Amino acid sequence: MNVQRCFSLVLAFGVTLSGQIVSSGEDSVTTLLNSRISYTVPKAGYHVLRRGGVTAIIVDNGALNDGPLKGHRAGYSGVASLTHAKRGENLFVPSYAGLNYEHIHDGTTQNRDVLFEPRRAPMELRVINEHIVELYQAPTPTWKLESVLKYEMLVDGTIEMTLECIPRAKTFRNGYIGLFWASYIHQPASLDIHFRGSTNRDEKQPDWIRGVTPSHGVLSTHLSQQDKREFTHDEDFPLTLAFNRSKHFFSEPWYYAVSHDMAFVQMFRPQDEIRLTQSPSGGGSGNPAWDFQWFIPQYKVDRLYRMVMRAQYVPFESPEQIQKATRANRSALGQ
Numbered sequence: 001m002n003v004q005r006c007f008s009l010v011l012a013f014g015v016t017l018s019g020q021i022v023s024s025g026e027d028s029v030t031t032l033l034n035s036r037i038s039y040t041v042p043k044a045g046y047h048v049l050r051r052g053g054v055t056a057i058i059v060d061n062g063a064l065n066d067g068p069l070k071g072h073r074a075g076y077s078g079v080a081s082l083t084h085a086k087r088g089e090n091l092f093v094p095s096y097a098g099l100n101y102e103h104i105h106d107g108t109t110q111n112r113d114v115l116f117e118p119r120r121a122p123m124e125l126r127v128i129n130e131h132i133v134e135l136y137q138a139p140t141p142t143w144k145l146e147s148v149l150k151y152e153m154l155v156d157g158t159i160e161m162t163l164e165c166i167p168r169a170k171t172f173r174n175g176y177i178g179l180f181w182a183s184y185i186h187q188p189a190s191l192d193i194h195f196r197g198s199t200n201r202d203e204k205q206p207d208w209i210r211g212v213t214p215s216h217g218v219l220s221t222h223l224s225q226q227d228k229r230e231f232t233h234d235e236d237f238p239l240t241l242a243f244n245r246s247k248h249f250f251s252e253p254w255y256y257a258v259s260h261d262m263a264f265v266q267m268f269r270p271q272d273e274i275r276l277t278q279s280p281s282g283g284g285s286g287n288p289a290w291d292f293q294w295f296i297p298q299y300k301v302d303r304l305y306r307m308v309m310r311a312q313y314v315p316f317e318s319p320e321q322i323q324k325a326t327r328a329n330r331s332a333l334g335q
Contacts (some may be wrong), residue, residue, distance in 0.1 A: 030134055030148040031126055032164045033304060039126035039134065046080065047125060047133045052157025053085035054313055058133045059097065060123040071095050075119035077135055078181075079151070079159065079311075086315050087262050090186060093283040098183035098264075099151070099161055099311060101135070102291075104143045105180075105242070106172035107233030114142045115239060144169035145177065158312045158329055163294075166304050174232045177296040178242065179307075183266075184283030188259035191280045191288040194319065195255035197248050201225045206251035208319055213278050219246040221293070222276040224253060229273070231295060241277050242293060250276060254330055256322050257290050263316040265326050266292060268309045269333045308333065 028034040045062045046069060048055065056079050063074040072080050076097040081090045092098040101118040113120055117140045126134040128150075135149045147165035154160055167177060193211040197203075203225070213219045217240025233243055254267040255276055268274040275293040282289025294307050310329045316322065 028164060028304065029162060029306075030150045030164045031128075031136065032146065032148040032166065037128060039128050041124060042127055045125055047127050049131060049133065049151070049153040049159075051131060051153045052155060054153065054157030055081070055083045056151070056153060056159055057081040058125070058135070058151050060125045060135055061119055062123075069094075072097075075116070076100050076184075077118070077123055078149075079183075082264075082313055084157075084262060084313055084315075087260060089260070091259060091262065091264060091313065093184040093186045093287050096184040096283055098185075099159070100182045100184070101147075101149060101179075102182045103178070103180035103239060103242075104140065104145055105178040105237075105239060106174045106176060107178060107231055107237055107243075108173050109234045109236050109238060110142075112238075117142055139168040143167075143171050143177075154310075154329075156312075156329075158310050160308065160310050163307045164304060167296075167299050167301055170301055172299065175298055176231055177299050177305075178231065179294045179296070180239070180242065180277070180291065181293075182282060182289045182291045183264070185257070185259055185264070185288050185290055186283070187286050188257070188288065190258060191286075193255050193257040193276070193278050193290055195222065195250045195276065196252045197222070197225070197250035199247050199249070201249050203249075203251070209248050209250070211246065211248065211255070211276070211278055213246070213280055216279045216281050217241050217244050220244045220277055220279060222246050222248050222250055224273065224275075225249045225251055227273055227275070229295070229297065231297075241279055241282075241289075241291065252330075252335060254326065254335065255290075256316075256326075257288075258316045261316055263312075263314055263322050264290065265312040265314070265322060266290070266309060267312070267326060267330050267333055267335070268292070269307075270335060272307045272309075274307075274309070
């Protein structure tokens, strides 16, 4: 065990996990603190997961131009390719990725390299077994946030993504940690997303909402009906997607969008208080970004925080069919 791992285990006692108290590093579900989890580091910067008719290629943030990936650009970690038995073409923009760890921020205006630090700081790809791979990032140069992203392909082909992270210094000036994930979709017929909600926080009978944003950073972020949190941020904060709110509120923490008759569904735990975000052109003209954000308010140095979500890729027939197809996964997340 290396010195860094030993240090992490010592700090693990008494940490907080989104409201859960963790007694030791062994309660960690990733290699960030759990030394009992063994792994290998492949020479290639990618690993292929296959299950339930779904194939996902997980990549670190290095460039790739061999094997199953051609022209994959540096900086885009996560799921570089997502295909299905019903559709062999990649859901995501080939040079980019989905479930891509994009931003760390505190609402203060910073230069691009700082705000896109997950792209810049080195990552280590760790293969746990044939169905689980992790991306480890040491404390980043500016924010000093240490993290592991765990991608597990479940029996039905759903990807469960778990983030465990530890702030290693008091670097976030506004007292909270803002994290952002982007999925860059390749040329869908519709740029829009769909979720259950309303234009009224107090609406007791939600309906299907079609999330439409006219341009990048305009009406881009949808909050839950219960989310009344306010996060201080500079007026000229350059990540316009993050704080530009829409007129809609979601009643259930999940949404879907359709590309080439396939639905990409992103589902979240209620306690993580995720915010849904979209851009019509995040991946270039005709390539929308179907995103989400997670905030850690009043963070504490050397405490462990965890977020869990699931992404399901299934043929699309109707909103009602998607509700039924995702019910088991949403229930597992506590919805």
